[in-house]
Amino acid sequence: xxxxxxxxxxxxxxxxxxxxxxxxxxxxxxxxxxxxxxxxxxxxxxxxxxxxxxxxxxxxxxxxxxxxxxxxxxxxxxxxxxxxxxxxxxxxxxxxxxxxxxxxxxxxxxxxxxxxxxxxxxxxxxxxxxxxxxxxxxxxxxxxxxxxxxxxxxxxxxxxxxxxxxxxxxxxxxxxxxxxxxxxxxxxxxxxxxxxxxxxxxxxxxxxxxxxxxxxxxxxxxxxxxxxxxxxxxxxxxxxxxxxxxxxxxxxxxxxxxxxxxxxxxxxxxxxxxxxxxxxxxxxxxxxxxxxxxxxxxxxxxxxxxxxxxxxxxxxxxxxxxxxxxxxxxxxxxxxxxxxxxxxxxxxxxxxxxxxxxxxxxxxxxxxxxxxxxxxxxxxxxxxxxxxxxxxxxxxxxxxxxxxxxxxxxxxxxxxxxxxxxxxxxxxxxxxxxxxxxxxxxxxxxxxxxxxxxxxxxxxxxxxxxxxxxxxxxxxxxxxxxxxxxxxxxxxxxxxxxxxxxxxxxxxxxxxxxxxxxxxxxxxxxxxxxxxxxxxxxxxxxxxxxxxxxxxxxxxxxxxxxxxxxxxxxxxxxxxxxxxxxxxxxxxxxxxxxxxxxxxxxxxxxxxxxxxxxxxxxxxxxxxxxxxxxxxxxxxxxxxxxxxxxxxxxxxxxxxxxxxxxxxxxxxxxxxxxxxxxxxxxxxxxxxxxxxxxxxxxxxxxxxxxxxxxxxxxxxxxxxxxxxxxxxxxxxxxxxxxxxxx
Ligand code: ADP
Numbered sequence: 001x002x003x004x005x006x007x008x009x010x011x012x013x014x015x016x017x018x019x020x021x022x023x024x025x026x027x028x029x030x031x032x033x034x035x036x037x038x039x040x041x042x043x044x045x046x047x048x049x050x051x052x053x054x055x056x057x058x059x060x061x062x063x064x065x066x067x068x069x070x071x072x073x074x075x076x077x078x079x080x081x082x083x084x085x086x087x088x089x090x091x092x093x094x095x096x097x098x099x100x101x102x103x104x105x106x107x108x109x110x111x112x113x114x115x116x117x118x119x120x121x122x123x124x125x126x127x128x129x130x131x132x133x134x135x136x137x138x139x140x141x142x143x144x145x146x147x148x149x150x151x152x153x154x155x156x157x158x159x160x161x162x163x164x165x166x167x168x169x170x171x172x173x174x175x176x177x178x179x180x181x182x183x184x185x186x187x188x189x190x191x192x193x194x195x196x197x198x199x200x201x202x203x204x205x206x207x208x209x210x211x212x213x214x215x216x217x218x219x220x221x222x223x224x225x226x227x228x229x230x231x232x233x234x235x236x237x238x239x240x241x242x243x244x245x246x247x248x249x250x251x252x253x254x255x256x257x258x259x260x261x262x263x264x265x266x267x268x269x270x271x272x273x274x275x276x277x278x279x280x281x282x283x284x285x286x287x288x289x290x291x292x293x294x295x296x297x298x299x300x301x302x303x304x305x306x307x308x309x310x311x312x313x314x315x316x317x318x319x320x321x322x323x324x325x326x327x328x329x330x331x332x333x334x335x336x337x338x339x340x341x342x343x344x345x346x347x348x349x350x351x352x353x354x355x356x357x358x359x360x361x362x363x364x365x366x367x368x369x370x371x372x373x374x375x376x377x378x379x380x381x382x383x384x385x386x387x388x389x390x391x392x393x394x395x396x397x398x399x400x401x402x403x404x405x406x407x408x409x410x411x412x413x414x415x416x417x418x419x420x421x422x423x424x425x426x427x428x429x430x431x432x433x434x435x436x437x438x439x440x441x442x443x444x445x446x447x448x449x450x451x452x453x454x455x456x457x458x459x460x461x462x463x464x465x466x467x468x469x470x471x472x473x474x475x476x477x478x479x480x481x482x483x484x485x486x487x488x489x490x491x492x493x494x495x496x497x498x499x500x501x502x503x504x505x506x507x508x509x510x511x512x513x514x515x516x517x518x519x520x521x522x523x524x525x526x527x528x529x530x531x532x533x534x535x536x537x538x539x540x541x542x543x544x545x546x547x548x549x550x551x552x553x554x555x556x557x558x559x560x561x562x563x564x565x566x567x568x569x570x571x572x573x574x575x576x577x578x579x580x581x582x583x584x585x586x587x588x589x590x591x592x593x594x595x596x597x598x599x600x601x602x603x604x605x606x607x608x609x610x611x612x613x614x615x616x617x618x619x620x621x622x623x624x625x626x627x628x629x630x631x632x633x634x635x636x637x638x639x640x641x642x643x644x645x646x647x648x649x650x651x652x653x654x655x656x657x658x659x660x661x662x663x664x665x666x667x668x669x670x671x672x673x674x675x676x677x678x679x680x681x682x683x684x685x686x687x688x689x690x691x692x693x694x695x696x697x698x699x700x701x702x703x704x705x706x707x708x709x710x711x712x713x714x715x716x717x718x719x720x721x722x723x724x725x726x727x728x729x730x731x732x733x734x735x736x737x738x739x740x741x742x
Pocket of ligand 1: 349350351353378380381382383391410411412413414437
């Protein structure tokens, strides 16, 4: 018991020590004395030792406890930090989610998701607005807005379904462009998300534009109809003016009266071409430019154009020539009328804007298959660089001063450009002021049949030497080029002096002398050539034909007329003929009536001709022209009267030989009258009467309509004596006419 007192005392001391106090100092001395006194076997040193042992043990325990405490506090701090991190992360997620949601909701696009039962699982604000219902009412419902109009549905490669819809919305009907996708399975099984963009403004604008375009097209069509009508109305009296002035000019007139009558006629012609240009442009504007693809002879066409313009050029002292490379097929497929129009326009301008030298139409093979390159060049005033693109626009002219000097509307090149573009080509110009112009374009003109020959047969002139003596720069070089292609050796010299020297020095198989060298030079060269050169050819303008006997006397063995046609050149230099005989008359001359049958000849083949013409003056003109040609015209004012008259004449056994049928007549028009005559012929098995349309509209569609109605050809108005004679001659002789081309 006493010993336990001693341990208690030591423990107390130890406890005191554990509480950090200095035990030996702080343990009350009386207690210590009492422990020592009461516990047997103890002494102060023992107690002290016990106390120290206890103290050491306590200290160890304290150290262990303290270190665990520290570890726990550190763990606590880590946990705190983690909690803070997680809280931050949660906040960030919340903010992001909020942002995404508000972004989706604030979208102008309408977003709606539906499950496999078509129940709405999500709808953004825009959809709620469209539906005019709160979100809570929509979610879980199968609400679908009413559809006003449904556009076509397409499915894209990635499976997205796209379509446009006009929907009944809270704000009235609106258009939406929908994109619908099935959401990927891991996100929402079988949910379809539809995103609709409001395209009302776009659709309305597009519709307004289409409407405006339709209106503009309708207005354009109305304008074309109006122009066609007005120009027809203007053309009718104008035809009268032109026809009557022709008749007037054929009567006895004083020189003064003749001048006035000619002025009336030339003003009428100018007005007619202006009207035609405007009408043509308006037709092209209205998209009514339908091209034909028929076989035609390209070289003939080009030579015809050159011949047609040659008198105008020659009147100004200019040359007008053409050259068609003989690698180009004889017959090609295309729209001859429109190509003629293009070439007439370009070559007409070339003559108009040239005061010295001349113009040429050159046709060569292009680079690609079936390509043909056309160049119309001149030695005229040229065009400034800045004006070169402008002149192809409507009503644009090179310089305003030129308009006054040369006249014109500025429409010709605009029409030309459109036709060339429609033919698949591009028109361009190389030019400089004072250095002439070269307008060029390339189009495809295939052969009508692959089996037809690609190149034309040409004469073989190899070994033949030809000297050309010509001061003018256009025709002779082109003729030399052609002769060169045929194998001849050529030389072009500009004056008789050099020519005489060359003739003395070399042997020439042929010498071609341009009549424009002047009478003296021409005659002395002729004499010089006689006996030395086998072929001595004089090159003349048609107006100099009356000088031919004198030129023959001067020593020339043959002649060529400008513009030279390839066939004439081949005949003169390639053929065996070495006579001063007439070359075949140019096509234009044939057409222009140079070989017109004379009235006396025509009279003994006088035809009975029915003319249906509602316009009194035109009727008067037709009667006068036909009577002059020795025929017997019967004039009727309507289509109905024409059919009746034809039936009457047939029944009486005196059928008409020919019907000239005006196309535009009130009541029964010319087309219908022709159909009825054809039907009557078929019924009675009467022989076919030739019916020729009289029309101011000579475009492909008009022509096709005439032919479809059973007519055999057409005659363009205004009627003139030459055209009429040529057309009628197809009935009585082999003279070609525009009809034959039709
Ligand atoms: P127009 O001849 O009626 O004025 P175009 O459209 O045919 O109308 O020609 C437009 C303009 O282009 C002409 O006014 C002229 O200034 C210029 N032009 C056309 N061809 C030639 C040319 N061969 N040489 C010089 N200028 C030309």
